[in-house]
Amino acid sequence: MALRHYTLDFNLSAPADCPSTVRGLHSIFQEQEMTETVHDTEGHGYLATFIGKNGRLVILRVHSQGLVTVDLQCCEGDNIAQVDNLLNALEKKLKSLLHGNIRGVKRLPALTRGAAVDRYWPTADGRLVEYDIDRVVYDEDSAYQNIKILHSQQFGNILILNGDVNLAESDLPYTQAIMGRGKENYTGKEVLILGGGDGGILAEAVKLKPKMITMVEISFQDAVCHFPLTHMRKACGSVLDNLKGDCYQVLVEDCVPVLKKYVEEGKTFDYVINDLTAVPISTAPEEDSTWEFLQLILDLSIKVLRPTGKYFTQGNCANLTEALALYEEQLGRLSCPVDFSKEVVCVPSYMELWVFYTVWKK
Template sequence: MAAARHSTLDFMLGAKADSETILKGLQSIFQEQGMTESVHTWQDHGYLATYINKNGSFANLRIYPHGLVLLDLQSYDGDAEGKEVDSLLNKVEERMKELSQDTTGRVKRLPPIVRGGTIDRYWPTADGRLVEYDIDEVVYDEDSPYQNIKILHSKQFGNILILSGDVNLAESDLAYTRAIMGSGKEDYTGKDVLILGGGDGGILCEIVKLKPKMVTVPNIDQMVIDGCKKYMRKTCGDVLDNLKGDCYQGNCVNLTEALSLYEEQLGHLYCPVEFSKEIVCVPSYLELWVFYTVWKKAKP
């Protein structure tokens, strides 16, 4: 599948931009690339110049009077064309330094964004930041009655489980799993444990090593379990191969039943509690997560 490469180059000049001088000074660079020019002007709002190449690539040059100059260039994502784009950006950057006469306060050139590629490498974080992963393969991509399920391979993080666009877990994220379990501060030996939303098998795999009495894992989506037991085995081991083990059992329930289990657990908070928190870096999320441990407050 053909993809588009979107490159950007930003200048924040230390003084107000002489729009006409910049426009004329950069004109020859685009003409050398065989790009035709169309210029729009607004009184007191600067210039917008569009340059179009016969091969379909185009560039937008926006010059604001207060000193901000933006160049956006879109082209086909090919090796040869990529080199031409890099060469053009280098020439524009050098010419801008000459035209601004050392008044350039800041120059920002971001890595190009590849749009419409076979593999989507861009995923937002929970707080709205865009992260580009080194994804090189779509391992699994299916729609269940509840959500879209993707498992993508990252060179750095291994296989990553993504549910409806949200990064859930990667093979690199053992620290996340252990933090949820209390980072070794909790004793699960001989106890009954309920894991809500554990369809990826990560917590179950780790907790059965601690000899609990019984672990129950309700989950709403069998297709998540099926995908993870085949493609996330470094995370879940073999615990999802059979949902009834020596000390655990799993089953899929509907959403209403799952929510009632949450409400039942919250209903146990009938007394004063104390808590501690732990901050853990989850590798594939590129985020810090805060985990709380809550316990009943001792009587005076």
């Protein structure tokens, strides 16, 4: 079962006259054969619920601060035309009753709750976005995370990890940004990719004729994480069909011990691409272990970077200025002094601007 939830708001210049406003709407609810229940608001305006025989529910609230809200809930299979007619009648009547006192009217499209296909996902800065998702392609728990792949009419298949939109088949701008936006020469170079389990970065990097790419991705220890092979082909192509190719190898390991081993051996790379995690939203590092992990990866990565090499990573949503500023402070605390630049890119399926960093040794 799914529920559709409609909202209609009237912002007023002054508090409404509750008795006359409510009386003026009664005829509409009577025509709909809806039963009224008035609730005690302890002097804070008026609140009533109206329930119809078909299960429709209307919540009418006349706030004492100068706001009138109407919430209508109905089952997904309810007659949309009838529901629209009811909302139209309420909106028209309220405009007449509140004439001269209205600053603004807002009627939102229905929010669908409890549907088999979830279309709502939050942006990094906490805004709710509705996607044009029409089906669930994949939904499983691996040893490390929940993996969902949902199909969007605009963006193709979207990979969602633990509730966060990770990458869609449309998101080549993300991959290009985390590789230097076409400004780097990868020919004959040695590249280290940390994470990148969707295969998008690896697929693009092999096209640039590097000497060798080493990709370290622990999630391939779990067979369930081979989702790119069948569900994200537009992003990864055929590059993950084998864990070794002419110019690449995929190590199914935890990247931290691998990085530490490379530091001990003195092994270095021309490019290190960190696709493990975004900059945490939290601005209290002592309360979020992700910051500690991020600092560790950053420090180890710089140690395996050649003097002329570059380190690429994503930041987070451009609106999260405090978290990004804190990350930039972390760059100044590394064992080796570095400089950095950043670029803001529009990633299609994120529906928000995203920050990417390039870091190099001074």
